[in-house]
Amino acid sequence: MENGEKNIxxxxxxxxxxLCEILLTFDSEQFGKSYVLYTPVGSDDENEDEELEIHAYSYNPGEGEDGGExxxxxxxxxxxxxxxxxxTFFDEQEEEDNE
Incomplete structure (x- = not known):
């Protein structure tokens, strides 16, 4: 696993x-919320023809072992x-992969 990858x-x-891999987290000033996008670990293994299963939620960052909601x-x-x-995220990933 590369540095910077996180699982929840x-x-x-x-x-x-x-077990899920966090793809992207970001804050929205427009909505006043934080968001997380993640995919179940192993959902993109071996079969690249299948669509990546991405889940999106807003979240309240939490303290301690339980994390956020x-x-x-x-x-x-x-x-x-x-x-x-x-x-935008996937366009940037594709550009990095092509470099």
Whole structure:
């Protein structure tokens, strides 16, 4: 794993734990929130033809072992902003890979 990569464990409503890799975190002044985009670890292994499963949530950073609290995206405007951030992120990744 390269430096800078971080993993989180996401626990669903049934108590199931999933190890996930954080792709991107950012703050939005427009919405006054912080956001995290992550993908389950192993979801992009070996089969590059499949789409990457990306989850997006707003979050309140937390202290200590429990970390923060993930909250669902509430508005279409937030989804539009997140989609723009994702597109920019992957465009920049592609440029770095081509260098």
């Amino acid at each position: 464990t996401v626990i669903d409503e049934n108590g199931n734990e999933t 993930l909250m669902p995206i509430e508005t279409e405007e937030e989804w539009d902003m997140i989609e723009e951030m994702v597109n």
